[in-house]
Amino acid sequence: xxxxxxxxxxxxxxxxxxxxxxxxxxxxxxxxxxxxxxxxxxxxxxxxxxxxxxxxxxxxxxxxxxxxxxxxxxxxxxxxxxxxxxxxxxxxxxxxxxxxxxxxxxxxxxxxxxxxxxxxxxxxxxxxxxxxxxxxxxxxxxxxxxxxxxxxxxxxxxxxxxxxxxxxxxxxxxxxxxxxxxxxxxxxxxxxxxxxxxxxxxxxxxxxxxxxxxxxxxxxxxxxxxxxxxxxxxxxxxxxxxxxxxxxxxxxxxxxxxxxxxxxxxxxxxxxxxxxxxxxxxxxxxxxxxxxxxxxxxxxxxxxxxxxxxxxxxxxxxxxxxxxxxxxxxxxxxxxxxxxxxxxxxxxxxxxxxxxxxxxxxxxxxxxxxxxxxxxxxxxxxxxxxxxxxxxxxxxxxxxxxxxxxxxxxxxxxxxxxxxxxxxxxxxxxxxxxxxxxxxxx
Ligand SMILES: O=C(O)[C@H]1O[C@H](OP(=O)(O)OP(=O)(O)OC[C@H]2O[C@@H](n3ccc(=O)[nH]c3=O)[C@H](O)[C@@H]2O)[C@H](O)[C@@H](O)[C@@H]1O
Numbered sequence: 001x002x003x004x005x006x007x008x009x010x011x012x013x014x015x016x017x018x019x020x021x022x023x024x025x026x027x028x029x030x031x032x033x034x035x036x037x038x039x040x041x042x043x044x045x046x047x048x049x050x051x052x053x054x055x056x057x058x059x060x061x062x063x064x065x066x067x068x069x070x071x072x073x074x075x076x077x078x079x080x081x082x083x084x085x086x087x088x089x090x091x092x093x094x095x096x097x098x099x100x101x102x103x104x105x106x107x108x109x110x111x112x113x114x115x116x117x118x119x120x121x122x123x124x125x126x127x128x129x130x131x132x133x134x135x136x137x138x139x140x141x142x143x144x145x146x147x148x149x150x151x152x153x154x155x156x157x158x159x160x161x162x163x164x165x166x167x168x169x170x171x172x173x174x175x176x177x178x179x180x181x182x183x184x185x186x187x188x189x190x191x192x193x194x195x196x197x198x199x200x201x202x203x204x205x206x207x208x209x210x211x212x213x214x215x216x217x218x219x220x221x222x223x224x225x226x227x228x229x230x231x232x233x234x235x236x237x238x239x240x241x242x243x244x245x246x247x248x249x250x251x252x253x254x255x256x257x258x259x260x261x262x263x264x265x266x267x268x269x270x271x272x273x274x275x276x277x278x279x280x281x282x283x284x285x286x287x288x289x290x291x292x293x294x295x296x297x298x299x300x301x302x303x304x305x306x307x308x309x310x311x312x313x314x315x316x317x318x319x320x321x322x323x324x325x326x327x328x329x330x331x332x333x334x335x336x337x338x339x340x341x342x343x344x345x346x347x348x349x350x351x352x353x354x355x356x357x358x359x360x361x362x363x364x365x366x367x368x369x370x371x372x373x374x375x376x377x378x379x380x381x382x383x384x385x386x387x388x389x390x391x392x393x394x395x396x397x398x399x400x401x402x403x404x405x406x407x408x409x410x411x412x413x414x415x416x417x418x419x420x421x422x423x424x425x426x427x428x429x430x431x432x433x434x435x436x437x438x439x440x441x442x
Contacts, residue, residue, distance in 0.1 A: 077154065077163060083170055086125060089152035090171045093121030098332065101173045101217070103127045103206065104180030105153050106139040108285045109222065109276070109324060111146060113177055116325045117332075118149050125171065126153035128180065133187070133194070134286045141428075142283055158202035164209040175332050176210060178203070178221035181253075184287045185226060185390045188248035199252035203259060211267040216338035218270040218350075220331045223257055225277040225317070225357065225395045226250035234361075235398035238275075238353055247390025257353060264351040268340030272331045272350070277357030277397045281321030281417060282424030289364070290318070290418065293371055293379070294425055302380040305364050308393050313363035314386055315394040319356060320412035320420075327356040330406030357397020358410045370415055374422045 075081035090099050100117055104110040105126025118124045126146060130139050143153050156163045158180050167173075182191075182198040203221070210217055228236040229244040245251040260271040280290050296303050306314045336350040365381075372379050386393065402408035 077156065078166055085152045086154070086167070086170050089150065090123035090125045090173075092123040097121045097123065098174045099123040099125075099171060100175045100177050100332070101125050101127060101167065101171075102177045102179065103158055104178075105146065105151070106130060106143045107179055107183075108142075108281075108283055109279060109321065109328070110177075110179040111142040111283055112281075112321050112325050113179065113328045114146055114151050115149050116329060117177075118151055120329075123171075124151050125167065125173075126151055127156055127158070127167070128153055129157040130155055133182065133184070138283075138286065145283075158206050159197065161205055161209060164206065165212075168209060168213045172215070173213070173217045175335065176206070176217045176219045176221075177328065177332065178206060178219060181222060183249070183285065185247045185249050186387075187287065189389045192248050195248050195252045199249075200255055200259070203256050207259065207263045207269065210338075211263060211269055211340065212343045214341055216267075216269055216340050218272075218332075218335035218338055219260075220272045220274065220328065220335060221256070221260070223273040223275045223353065224250060224253040225275050225355070225397065226390075226392065227254045227257065227275060228395070229392065234394070235359060235396040236355065236357075237398040238355060238401055246392050249390060261351060264349050266345060267343060268338055268345030268347065268349040270336050270338040270350040272335055272352040272354070274327060274331055275353065275355045275357075275397075276324060277317040277319045277355065277395055279319050279321055279324050281421050284321070284421060290367060290371070290421065291425075293368060294375065294422065295429075297368075297371060297375055297377050297379045298431055300377075300380065302382050303368070304382050304384040305368060306386040306391065307383050308386060313365040314391065315361040315363045315396075316367075317357040317359065317361045317395045317397050318367070318414050318417070319358040319397075319410060320414075320417035323358065323408075323410035323412055324356055327354070327402060327406060327408045330402070330408050334406055352405075354402040354406060354408070355397040355399050356402055356408060357395070357399055358412075358414075359397055359399055360413070361394055361396045362414050367414065367418075370418050371422070374419055 092099055098117070100122055102110055102114045102117070102124055105114050106128035110126065110128070114124050114126055128139065130136055146153055154163070154167065158164070180198065180202065182194045188195050207219070210219060225236065226247060227242040227245060227250055228240060229242065229246045229250055231240055231244065233240065242254055242257070245254055257273050260273055263269045264271050280288065284291050286292060293303050308314060331354065339345060339347040339349040368379055368381060399408060399410070
């Protein structure tokens, strides 16, 4: 800061204005030249005096009054109150606990993972941009839950490099749980750019900041079952090809996996990608079929149940949120340290990818009949051919790798999982009229 100020000030070295250095045209006007020289010397003298005074008053005064951070309003990012909240939220219970930055913390999976980490004593800081892709009130309600658990959620975008750097300046994060993303398979037809913005540009921005952090954190992030695209060999294994995505969403998640490889290879970041298989449960995402089917069935509205060209129902390997949370924690617990420092790789680092599914695909027709039973309402179903907007016909995870290396073992079937979801849904929204409460415990 000091040097840039000095650069803009008038030169302070009198020698710079030696007459022989004066431009030649000045010699033709001797008197004017002398007057000018004396003016210049005065100017130089005063400039010098100014700089000396500036140096004494500003640069040598105690840092409390000169730090730029102090000039910011206290509870804005960078302000004193804000910093206090950040530090409080990230304080681990003991030396063996982690300090985790959770991006997308006000999202469905983000909220559950943050709570689970906090409960076991880890320090957690949330980051979320609270975008309006779906009902933002639900995100605020999740934030309230996090708040009550002592987790502070910073409002900001993963594309904001200054904000991320500031967070890493204030806190030493051992891990980043990166769950912020533009999700949803079908919405990519409407808003393709939002996928590039969050899943590619945002991810790169985050990795850039992580790469430069000292020490570098280990990163665990959410990829997607959709990377298996048009594959027909089941169950999907991590070794299978993933170069035929059926949606732009899937393509951006696949791109994320390749980008992860680069940052691991060049900068020594430890990175683990988790391919989630249709995660559902309490506090879920309203854009997902099980969620809006529940809403529409209760309203008596018709629902479209997609089927394949040969008349079979599409099927999903639905995975309950608590199982996913265990998988995320297992990935964090087995993540090795990144090996870079100062942005440079010091040795090979860990790079992993795992399926986190349930290994039992359920046809949508079956899912709907479970909802009908739980809601005690008959659904108005309409069979519809699977639209060509990115959906794949079925998903089915092979989870043996995650089982072996993360201790991942899904324990909740669709029926009991949907039961918990419906219980939450009714307590949150009511059965008929939409209620805006957030009283339900997580
Ligand atoms: O597994 C994943 O990685 C993905 O899981 C879900 O994607 P999806 O399985 O397509 O979940 P839904 O959008 O809830 O669709 C579930 C099933 O319902 C079907 N569906 C959807 C909408 C509809 O009106 N009718 C209908 O039958 C879909 O074709 C699909 O088979 C999430 O939305 C993605 O963010 C996530 O990445």
